[in-house]
Amino acid sequence: MNKTLSLTRRIALYGCTLVLAALTGCATVQTTDSGTVGVERRQFMAASVSPAQLQQVADRQYSEMMSQARAAGALDANAAQVQRVRTITQRLIAQVGAFRPDAASWPWEIHVISSDDVNAWCMPGGKMAIYTGLINRIKPTDDELAAVLGHEMAHALREHSREQISQQMAAQVGLSVLSAVTGVAAQGDLGKALTNVMFTLPNSRTHESEADLIGVELAARAGYDPRAAVTLWQKMAALSGGGAPPEFLSTHPSASTRSAELQRNAEKVMPLYEAARR
Structure with missing residues (x-):
């Protein structure tokens, strides 16, 4: 890694405390309860990006995307x-x-889009899509499909998009103090920022691991076998044929790490699954 860039990023994070807090406010929060799987990391959020504001932008973008898919017969x-x-x-x-109890009243919605892409996603506030490429090429069981959908829902429950946008704001505001060195522009439109984090930038491995764990528990509580998350991953990994993994897995932990973590947490929530099946 470039040492100058690394130093700049460290200064940017420190700049959140000194600069972003003064301009927009920032705080570390726990967006969800920890659940049986124990997701307890506190997250950095900028007060200037409220959940309601981000959901409004997401809803508008989702409506536009679905209209385009409808027009294309997809x-x-x-x-x-x-x-x-x-x-x-x-x-x-x-x-x-x-x-998170408030999520039960979100305006959840899901559509199936005809596309060869092996992917699925969930926007802030619960607007979702899954592509036929994932269904047709992976051929998931219902248990495996629950693992996919639960994983994507978990990203929304944890407000990972809002967290990424907050981190970008911290970097940009902090770096603006060093503009002579970095040349970084000020924060852009929130809609562009959401598009960037949803469809361009990969989630961090921390985000992916949290989504895996919450997804496993959601599936178990809904009566789907949480162990299917392991077989789903195996199918997804096999699809790469030894090359680059599908986009869905591009930032996930290594094979051995992810498999072991999923298996361990699947066993942890098996009592929830067994109770749901009674």
């Missing part, structure tokens, strides 16, 4: 797939209160 083309996805999603939504 929205919910297979009724059986759509019904399957929505049935699983509704069972998962019924369990979100275990991590």
Whole structure:
């Protein structure tokens, strides 16, 4: 790593405390309850990016994207797939209160988009999409599909997009003090920032690991076998054929680390799964 850039980033983080706090306010928060899996990391959030504000932007972008997919004949083309996805999603939504009660009243929505991409996502506030490439190429069982959808829902529950945008703001405001050195521009439009973190920048490994763990618990509470997260990952990894992994896995931990962590936490939530199946 470039030493100058590394130093600049460290200064930027420190600049959050000295500069961003004064201009916009910032705080470390716990967005969700820890659950059985024990997700307890406190997150940095900028007060100037409220959940309601970000959800409003997300809802507008989602509506535009779905309109474009509909115009292209790519929205919910297979009724059986759509019904399957929505049935699983509704069972998962019924369990979100275990991590944050307010999420039960979010305007959750999911559509199936015809695309060869192996991907799925959930925007702030619960607007979701899954691509037919994931369904057709991975051929997931219902348990494995619950692991995918639960993982994406977890990103929204933990407000990972808001956290990433807050981190970008911290870096940009802090670096503006050093503009003669860095030349970094000021914060752009919130909509552009959301598009960037949702569809351009990868999630951090910390975010991906948290989403894995929460997704496993959501699935178990909904009556889906949490151990399917391991077999899902194996299918996803196999799809790469030894090359670059699918976008869905591009920032996940290594094979051995992720497999072991998923297996360990799947066993931890097995009592929840067994209770849900009674």
